[in-house]
Amino acid sequence: MGWIMEEGVIKRLVASVKCGVCGRGYRADSISILGYRQDLWFLWADCPACHTQCLMTVVVKESREPELITSDLTKAELDRFKGMGRLSTDEMLDAHNFLKNFDGDFSQLFSQR
Numbered sequence: 001m002g003w004i005m006e007e008g009v010i011k012r013l014v015a016s017v018k019c020g021v022c023g024r025g026y027r028a029d030s031i032s033i034l035g036y037r038q039d040l041w042f043l044w045a046d047c048p049a050c051h052t053q054c055l056m057t058v059v060v061k062e063s064r065e066p067e068l069i070t071s072d073l074t075k076a077e078l079d080r081f082k083g084m085g086r087l088s089t090d091e092m093l094d095a096h097n098f099l100k101n102f103d104g105d106f107s108q109l110f111s112q113r
Helices: 003-014 075-082 089-101 106-111
Strands: 031-037 040-046 053-059
Touching: 003 031, 003 040, 003 053
Parallel strands: none
Antiparallel strands: 031 040, 040 053
16 A cells, blocks of 8 residues: 555544543544654644644554454354354444443443343
């Protein structure tokens, strides 16, 4: 990938990050790429909600095979999930809506069950 194509991808990825001060999401147009070297990208972001500015360092590694980044699952659990089908659009929307409205109170969530 060239610089121009990667710049858009990097900005969209970082736009999914939440501001550490107010918790709102960044917008791609509020992120500036200062430069990069190999897998390391340096960005400047301005929160569109509270206007807090921050410097970010992002590591991006390209590979054909996705890397497993969790060790939380046992081999049996991994095997079980491999056999499951893909999520439907409705399931994705349900998860999105739940997370969008979730206040982070897990003790309240689990006491409801």
